[in-house]
Amino acid sequence: VPNTTVVGDSINTSGFIFNAPTTVDNNTYIAKLDFLLDSSSKHVAFLRGNLQDDKSTSAPQFPGMAPNNTGLNNSKGIATGLTSALSPQMVNNFRYGLTRVGFENSGVSLLPFVTFRTIDSLNGTNRPFIRTTPVHTIADDFSWMRGKHELKFGFVSRFIRNSRLNYSNSFPSASTNSSWLVSSGAELNRPLTDIRSTAINAYRDAAMAVLGVVSQGNASYNYNKDGSPLPVGGGVPRQFNGEEYELYAQDTWRMSRALTLTYGLRWSLMPPVYEANGVQTVSRQPLSEWFADRSGAADLGAPQSIAKPVEYVLKEQPGGRDLYPFHKKNFAPRLAMAYSPQGTGGLSKFLFGAPGRTAIRAGWGMYYDLMGAGIITNYDVSALGLSTSITNPSATLSLSTAPRYQGLNTIPNGLLVPPPAAGFPQTAPNVFAITNSLDDVLQTPYTMNLNFSVSREFDGGWFVQGSYVGRLSRRSLMSEDIAMPTNYKDQASGVRYFEAASQLARLAVNEAPVASVQPIPFWENLYGNIAGSGLTATQRVYQRYLANAPDYT
Numbered sequence: 001v002p003n004t005t006v007v008g009d010s011i012n013t014s015g016f017i018f019n020a021p022t023t024v025d026n027n028t029y030i031a032k033l034d035f036l037l038d039s040s041s042k043h044v045a046f047l048r049g050n051l052q053d054d055k056s057t058s059a060p061q062f063p064g065m066a067p068n069n070t071g072l073n074n075s076k077g078i079a080t081g082l083t084s085a086l087s088p089q090m091v092n093n094f095r096y097g098l099t100r101v102g103f104e105n106s107g108v109s110l111l112p113f114v115t116f117r118t119i120d121s122l123n124g125t126n127r128p129f130i131r132t133t134p135v136h137t138i139a140d141d142f143s144w145m146r147g148k149h150e151l152k153f154g155f156v157s158r159f160i161r162n163s164r165l166n167y168s169n170s171f172p173s174a175s176t177n178s179s180w181l182v183s184s185g186a187e188l189n190r191p192l193t194d195i196r197s198t199a200i201n202a203y204r205d206a207a208m209a210v211l212g213v214v215s216q217g218n219a220s221y222n223y224n225k226d227g228s229p230l231p232v233g234g235g236v237p238r239q240f241n242g243e244e245y246e247l248y249a250q251d252t253w254r255m256s257r258a259l260t261l262t263y264g265l266r267w268s269l270m271p272p273v274y275e276a277n278g279v280q281t282v283s284r285q286p287l288s289e290w291f292a293d294r295s296g297a298a299d300l301g302a303p304q305s306i307a308k309p310v311e312y313v314l315k316e317q318p319g320g321r322d323l324y325p326f327h328k329k330n331f332a333p334r335l336a337m338a339y340s341p342q343g344t345g346g347l348s349k350f351l352f353g354a355p356g357r358t359a360i361r362a363g364w365g366m367y368y369d370l371m372g373a374g375i376i377t378n379y380d381v382s383a384l385g386l387s388t389s390i391t392n393p394s395a396t397l398s399l400s401t402a403p404r405y406q407g408l409n410t411i412p413n414g415l416l417v418p419p420p421a422a423g424f425p426q427t428a429p430n431v432f433a434i435t436n437s438l439d440d441v442l443q444t445p446y447t448m449n450l451n452f453s454v455s456r457e458f459d460g461g462w463f464v465q466g467s468y469v470g471r472l473s474r475r476s477l478m479s480e481d482i483a484m485p486t487n488y489k490d491q492a493s494g495v496r497y498f499e500a501a502s503q504l505a506r507l508a509v510n511e512a513p514v515a516s517v518q519p520i521p522f523w524e525n526l527y528g529n530i531a532g533s534g535l536t537a538t539q540r541v542y543q544r545y546l547a548n549a550p551d552y553t
Helices: 182-188 197-211 287-300 346-352 373-380 497-509 521-526 537-548
Strands: 028-036 043-052 054-057 070-073 076-087 090-105 113-115 129-146 149-166 173-175 216-222 236-254 259-269 281-283 311-314 330-339 358-368 387-391 446-457 463-474
Parallel strands (some): 113 173
Antiparallel strands (some): 028 043, 054 070, 076 090, 090 129, 129 149, 173 216
């Protein structure tokens, strides 16, 4: 029985709040040994070990049920280092570390499921996931004092092995999605004329649940790279590897008692991450070109069908390549200054006080971001031909033809799209799908950090400082849907699709009468053949917008 209206539409659906037990049991064990390797303490070594033993549970779906997820973490690490004073002017610091991240989410479901749109499932749907990621890090820093210069050189190398077993894409699912019916389910409310426009979707979803109309089926198919299928319900194994190499050189130059200048350069080499066993795909045609072809067709008033279908091959096949380019010119300069005006007399003493009482500092540096496992794991979730998720086409089933609900864990027959032909090359089917991809010309993001400060010490114990800190981001990664409807241009009127669609959408929100809608050149020129029954083409299109509002897509 519902006990809150914080969620739901307050008419057909409401919420249920309950107290639920969750547990968190975190244990950390750390041991560290330090060694003096010689009597003069010029060589100092350490060894440190760390072990996690963590367990946590999430809330159940409803009272009395098992937790939706149990998380286990047995991450561990070991590190060692050697600091050597080679001479009074030279110091070397070497470090090695192995960090092994290991965790498992048990999940609570290993079955297909049917959900009712906008209503929580009766049972939890969390899937199991297991990941082990050992990271080896080797680093060395060398410092050399030479006159007024403090020179520093160093490197760091990281070797990442990300082993995963994922069940999130191992089962099909279905839902009572009213928007998936012909006319977005407009026939559900057609007999009713007094529903406000903002409540139409909520009513349709509720009616679908009551009638048990299952309209959307989401099929999931997983394959090995040779095209052999993985069993339904079987986990998907992957191992994503990455290597990172960075070098730097820096000099701190004490130019005078008042001025110190620091400058340096860092070089980052980060080859693209990859799947160690070759279970990795790439689009044969760069998707940036495919996007440009679609945009160009829209500008010319040409149909989208002229764009080549997207085809995928394995990375190791002809036409295959890395997920993104290997950038070898990621040079990151750094520059900083510290200046203390001496203020020995006159105006300078008035402004800056005695020597050492004023400090002016400024710094600027570039820092490259790391493009690692997050990118390839996101891409792999829906890699066509390996982990393929296909949804049945929308606007093909009606109330009379859509299958009915048979059980929480039973997908009705005929709702799932059959699997595509196995093997590669693999052509994307012409059905609705939400998949992930990467821009073939992806560049490494970077930031520029800036700071400037002036500090002044006054008599009486007063100290005043003003500072500016800035962070400028460049080439930041973003996610965009490149397969959305294009902004098609009507060559006769010069009007584009988004503009013409927005005009009808505003009319539909205000529930303008069909007869009051004036002709819009875009619809008249491109959809003139649907005019009839005393209505213009614009009015006929507007009828569809009005019936589907606010679900215009």
